[in-house]
Amino acid sequence: MRPYFEKMKEFGRELKETQKKRTEENAKQIKEEEEKIAKEAEKIKEFGIPTEKINQRGQLTVFQRIEYLVDPGTFRPLHTFYNPADNKDCFTNVVDGLAKISGKWVVLIGFDNKYMAGAWVPGQPENIFRATDLAKRLNIPLVWLVNCSGVLLTEQEKFYAGRRGSGTTFFRHAELEQMGIPIIAGIFGTNPAGGGYQAISPTILIAHKDANMAVGGAGIVSGMSPKGKFDLETAEELIEIAKKYKEKPPGRVEIHYNETGFFRHVFDDEKEVLDCIKEYVKKLPAYDLDFFRVAKPKPPKFSSEDLYYLLPINQKRTYNFDEIIARLVDGSEHMEFRPDYGPEVYTGLAKVNGLLVGIIGNRQGLMPKNYPEYANYPGIGGKLYRQGLIKMNEFVTLCGRDRIPIIWFQDTTGIDVGDLAEKAELLGLGQSLIYSIQQTDIPMMLVVLRKGTAAAHYIMGGPTANRHNAFTLGTVCTEIYVMHGETAAVATYTRRLIKAKESGQPLEPIIEKMNELVKKYYDTSRPLFCAKLGLVDEIVSLKDIRTYMETFAEAVYQNPRSICPHHQMMLPRIIKG
Amino acid sequence: MAEEIRAPMAGKILQVNISAGDKVQEDDELFVIEAMKMENPIYAPISGTVKEVKVKEGDKVEEDDLLAIIE
Numbered sequence: 221m222r223p224y225f226e227k228m229k230e231f232g233r234e235l236k237e238t239q240k241k242r243t244e245e246n247a248k249q250i251k252e253e254e255e256k257i258a259k260e261a262e263k264i265k266e267f268g269i270p271t272e273k274i275n276q277r278g279q280l281t282v283f284q285r286i287e288y289l290v291d292p293g294t295f296r297p298l299h300t301f302y303n304p305a306d307n308k309d310c311f312t313n314v315v316d317g318l319a320k321i322s323g324k325w326v327v328l329i330g331f332d333n334k335y336m337a338g339a340w341v342p343g344q345p346e347n348i349f350r351a352t353d354l355a356k357r358l359n360i361p362l363v364w365l366v367n368c369s370g371v372l373l374t375e376q377e378k379f380y381a382g383r384r385g386s387g388t389t390f391f392r393h394a395e396l397e398q399m400g401i402p403i404i405a406g407i408f409g410t411n412p413a414g415g416g417y418q419a420i421s422p423t424i425l426i427a428h429k430d431a432n433m434a435v436g437g438a439g440i441v442s443g444m445s446p447k448g449k450f451d452l453e454t455a456e457e458l459i460e461i462a463k464k465y466k467e468k469p470p471g472r473v474e475i476h477y478n479e480t481g482f483f484r485h486v487f488d489d490e491k492e493v494l495d496c497i498k499e500y501v502k503k504l505p506a507y508d509l510d511f512f513r514v515a516k517p518k519p520p521k522f523s524s525e526d527l528y529y530l531l532p533i534n535q536k537r538t539y540n541f542d543e544i545i546a547r548l549v550d551g552s553e554h555m556e557f558r559p560d561y562g563p564e565v566y567t568g569l570a571k572v573n574g575l576l577v578g579i580i581g582n583r584q585g586l587m588p589k590n591y592p593e594y595a596n597y598p599g600i601g602g603k604l605y606r607q608g609l610i611k612m613n614e615f616v617t618l619c620g621r622d623r624i625p626i627i628w629f630q631d632t633t634g635i636d637v638g639d640l641a642e643k644a645e646l647l648g649l650g651q652s653l654i655y656s657i658q659q660t661d662i663p664m665m666l667v668v669l670r671k672g673t674a675a676a677h678y679i680m681g682g683p684t685a686n687r688h689n690a691f692t693l694g695t696v697c698t699e700i701y702v703m704h705g706e707t708a709a710v711a712t713y714t715r716r717l718i719k720a721k722e723s724g725q726p727l728e729p730i731i732e733k734m735n736e737l738v739k740k741y742y743d744t745s746r747p748l749f750c751a752k753l754g755l756v757d758e759i760v761s762l763k764d765i766r767t768y769m770e771t772f773a774e775a776v777y778q779n780p781r782s783i784c785p786h787h788q789m790m791l792p793r794i795i796k797g
Numbered sequence: 798m799a800e801e802i803r804a805p806m807a808g809k810i811l812q813v814n815i816s817a818g819d820k821v822q823e824d825d826e827l828f829v830i831e832a833m834k835m836e837n838p839i840y841a842p843i844s845g846t847v848k849e850v851k852v853k854e855g856d857k858v859e860e861d862d863l864l865a866i867i868e
Contacts, residue, residue: 536836600833
């Protein structure tokens with residue numbers, strides 16, 4: 221199949237100086253916003269105890285552990301700003317992402333031992349499940365840096381129990397292991413109770429000499445009968461008992477290395493623990509990617525710096541989506557699927573580091589005359605119409621057949637609406653795309669370049685595709701909402717305006733409410749807000765989009781659960797004709 | 798050879814980036830038209846000299862209205 225893949229059709233054009241000059245201000249604005257996000261990201265390193273104090277205790281912080289452990293420059297953070305429970309002193313108290321260790325991609329996650337010795341906190345289970353789901357979707361190993369003091373006792377009701385509480389992690393670990401996905405854990409510090417299960421549920425346990433893990437901790441002072449409340453007398457009694465209470469935490473190395481053997485290895489130095497993790501990852505199976513490559517890797521022909529000039533931060537401004545993709549795929553080459561059909565959507569095959577991927581995205585700008593064919597109004601990019609929906613259904617289904625992972629790009633204002641759209645079956649076609657995605661069982665990733673709106677955000681490989689979407693990236697231009705705030709204000713308040721007008725009441729109070737709603741939609745659709753709620757898994761700079769695409773493609777092909785030989789693929793032949 | 802630049806759809810002229818006598822390159826942005834709630838740039842289909850500009854900012858245009866002529 222070399223004739224199909226080695227050299228595909230080139231697309232895209234060099235950015236002219238006049239174009240660059242015209243969009244210089246846009247580039248500057250985007251970079252300023254990216255700098256703000258980067259500064260915010262640094263703040264997570266300041267939660268809890270200062271790094272120096274942790275180091276003085278002979279420990280490394282989770283950030284230092286990650287830096288030592290991963291192959292240089294390969295950590296792809298995810299969930300940096302994720303804080304669904306709106307914690308004030310921390311976010312989710314775990315740090316995670318994709319990383320290469322000993323040349324292999326893994327999902328890496330660790331407790332932040334700077335805050336409450338790596339305690340369980342509200343919102344954390346959801347972060348952990350995203351990591352375990354990622355390992356499951358990509359079929360790659362999970363590496364844990366366990367340093368978990370257990371439940372943050374003052375807030376246990378928010379996360380200890382329930383279907384998606386902290387204990388669910390252990391079932392997720394068992395599920396991964398049932399699927400043949402190993403979990404390699406470095407164990408540091410004190411890990412009682414919940415921390416004990418965090419430590420025992422992985423596959424291989426590599427411990428630091430001062431680590432311990434146990435069913436229960438040493439912090440529970442026994443010998444006091446419950447009295448229903450505390451008072452001064454009880455407090456004085458507690459002080460006396462606790463002063464004398466000198467028990468060492470249970471489950472130390474003497475027990476779990478010497479006696480039970482749960483700890484496979486023990487080391488004096490934290491770096492030795494991390495080195496041992498690297499050795500274990502070396503033992504894990506992984507394809508040499510050349511097995512799956514369709515061509516030699518090559519960078520895009522055009523610089524990713526161009527993206528700053530091509531993607532308008534002004535949401536109303538249209539742009540050429542094909543030029544964006546030409547900056548993100550090998551050689552700026554592609555095989556476009558059905559270019560003469562469904563012009564509002566791009567679908568095509570491309571290579572990322574020599575590996576075949578499907579690309580789907582919203583085109584922007586005015587559509588050709590008499591499109592959509594079923595309506596008497598013009599078509600605009602960002603919207604989805606009948607042909608585009610049919611085309612995406614076809615492309616997704618064929619990618620599924622050919623086992624080609626899909627990278628989605630969204631900048632959408634939604635699916636076309638109205639009776640003409642309904643007659644054109646758009647409601648059914650939208651759900652059909654959901655069905656098409658669901659029946660593929662191939663990994664997907666999404667970049668919300670700018671807008672993710674309404675049902676289009678769901679159906680175009682959105683995070684709602686839980687079983688397929690591995691992760692979702694946002695940019696500083698990302699906005700996600702069910703509809704634009706002004707549309708929502710019109711929908712919510714027009715009737716009240718009419719009633720007020722008819723009854724001679726002042727309109728101003730209603731107008732004020734409308735503007736408040738518009739502001740609320742604006743505030744709750746900003747990139748950082750989306751990242752905080754997990755509507756996207758990470759905000760990345762435009763120049764890092766390609767980096768994450770490379771990671772995704774390589775991770776997908778490292779341990780695929782199914783293979784379609786290149787010479788048995790149908791999509792390239794259907795495109796060529 | 799004169800090339801007529803026409804409005805691809807009805808809308809409002811948001812920006813006029815050229816004047817008569819200007820030299821333009823292919824793909825230079827000549828106008829921005831607001832239509833369907835979006836700001837749509839109109840690019841030069843050829844390189845040449847602007848012979849005439851028929852619209853100004855704020856003008857409402859219909860589909861196919863003549864916007865400019867390039868020679």
